[in-house]
Amino acid sequence: MDTFIGILNYLVFFAITAGIYAVLCLGLNIQWGYTGLFNIGIAGFFAVGAYTSALLSGPPPGPLDWRTVGGFQLPWVVGLLGAIIASGIIAFFIGLLTLRLKEDYLAIATIGIAEVIRLILKNEGWLSNTVWGIKHIPSPLHQPIEAGVSSFLKGHPQLSPWLVHFISNAYNWFYLALVLVILGLLYWTSERSIRSPWGRVLRTIREDEAVAAVSGKNVFSFKLQSFVLGAMVMGMAGSLYAHYAKFIDASSFEPLYGTFFIWVMLIIGGSGNSKGAVLGAFVIWGIWAGTEFLTGPLALSGTQAGALRVIVVGVLLELTLLLRPQGILGEEKIVSRMLKK
Amino acid sequence: MLEVVDLEKNFGGIKAVDGCSLKVEQGSITGLIGPNGAGKTTLFNLITGFYEPDGGKIWFNGEIISGLSPHKIARRALTRTFQIPRELKEMTVLENLMVVPENQVGERIWNSFFRPGVVRRQERELRDEALEVLEFVELIDLANEYAKNLSSGQKKLLELARTLMAEPKMILLDEPGAGVNPTLMKKLTRNIENLRQRGKTFFLIEHDMDLIMNLCDTVIVMNKGRQLAEGTPDEIKKNESVLEAYLGGR
Secondary structure, three states: OHHHHHHHHHHHHHHHHHHHHHHHHHHHHHHHHHOOOOOOOHHHHHHHHHHHHHHHHOOOOOOOOOOOOOOOOOOHHHHHHHHHHHHHHHHHHHHHHHOOOOHHHHHHHHHHHHHHHHHHHHHOHHHHOHHHOEOOOOOOOHHHHHHHHHHHHHHOOOOOHHHHHHHHOHHHHHHHHHHHHHHHHHHHHHHHHHOOHHHHHHHHHHHOHHHHHHOOOOHHHHHHHHHHHHHHHHHHHHHHHHHHHOOEOHHHHOHHHHHHHHHHHHHHHOOOOHHHHHHHHHHHHHHHHHHHOOHHHHOOOHHHHHHHHHHHHHHHHHHHHHHOOOOOOOOOOOOOOOOOO | OEEEEEEEEEEOOEEEEEEEEEEEOOOOEEEEEOOOOOOHHHHHHHHOOOOOOOEEEEEEOOEEOOOOOHHHHHOOOEEEOOOOOOOOOOOEHHHHHHOOOOOOHHHOOOHHHHOHHHHHHHHHHHHHHHHHHHHHOOOHHHOOOEHHHOOHHHHHHHHHHHHHHOOOOEEEEEOOOOOOOHHHHHHHHHHHHHHHHOOOEEEEEOOOHHHHHHHOOEEEEEEOOEEEEEEOHHHHHHOHHHHHHHHOOO
8 A cells, every 4th residue: 555655646746747848838839839930949938937936936045055136035926927927028039039030040049049048047156056056945835734734644643654655745736736727727728829810820820921921910920929928838837847846957957858858748749739738748758757667677777778768759759750740639620619619 | 003113123133123113903904924034923022022122112002012011011902822822731721711801809819818709709700701702712612621632723712712801902813823724714714803893903923825815904014024015915915025025036
């Protein structure tokens, strides 16, 4: 029974991470799936969200900190909103500069900008405490829930060990619920938007910009809207990550975890389909986390196993692109659905 | 309706449009012909804002439109089709049409959340309008098909149908007949005639002389980036300099 609770607790931890990835995928789906904007600088917006939230809601700099700003200890919600707004503002200015570029140039520009953001966060101590990162970022409602759990356990000393084990994990269950509620709201918003005439214009731009322009649509304005909204969602994911991990540093936002994985998830799950975006996040994170346990049976060293796992994900991406380019769930045929109901 | 004055466009050293001046009368079907490389498509791209002119002016409906971006020109009820059909491949034929009308309420993202009733009502109107247009161009059976699955002739009709959704005053057609079989061609010609009856003005590039002679009231001939001749189809047929431009002189 205790092993079962152990596995269950692990699954909760797994689902929180996958849920945060699903949020990132929904953000990318707006940009790439709907509008065809080739953003390979996801990690940049993810990082801006995480740091903004940490600076707004996190503790002030400690005695050994390089930081001279931030740590305002504001409520978590303020951090979350700040993350969304900051990513949106940054995306707005980046978009103004780059969205007139053709898609491959947009890709180069965005990856460059994401690296610039990461290196600023790695080196500007006054802002980010360089490689030592920001520590002790509070998780929302952490203290009351933990206090409740420990007083409950004190009051019931005769509980069997597996039940204690289960109840001790209450905070993670709460955080999972929080992530899933936010994911649900985003899913609903995203679906409603894409099925509206607004979404139809985005898809037209993805298919052929010239046609959108001949139909009197301000292509640049719509691209900017899509880019900024997608980045705001990515910033939100950054906040969710920072308050769960409690510690962030620039290495959390390297291109492999911060950008590449999200692309793989969206493409395998089904670009242009919100369900596909969420599914892809859980499937790929499942494969990634699952292969971690293979290191034992395969008798490989840690480095070898790590490289093998990346290869597995890469091969899956290739196979999808070759055999099922639309992903597990492709875009639906009839998307404009405001007609029904 | 449309007046082009001393228009110029250079690509590197090539003068694609070189001091071109011409007029298209309201309610006419005006043909634009000329040998390959005469600058016809470039002229269309200039008129619709896809290229910015290096000199000269374009007047439409009493306003200067040269230098405006394509979507702003489209909003002045001047629309076009493309030489090679540009259907929205991964969208249905119906959606290809429904996206066209400008300033839809639901194009502002918040309206779908705060005024869904209004958006839904407009969507229903747009759908009915699109179905009517599809009926008109006889593509109604394909309404829910992916646009990429249409034949090339059907794609030409889709291009035309799309211009109708825009409620244009004037339509520029870039080779509407190219690659279209004779039956479909008759349909296309009939559609253009019908629309002219409804007060639309047409300006079309075409290589098919039968189509030009049957359909157009005025023909403009372009050569080397400028207007060479203008007249009724019969006059153009007899024009010496036109024959020379096409056949390289005798």
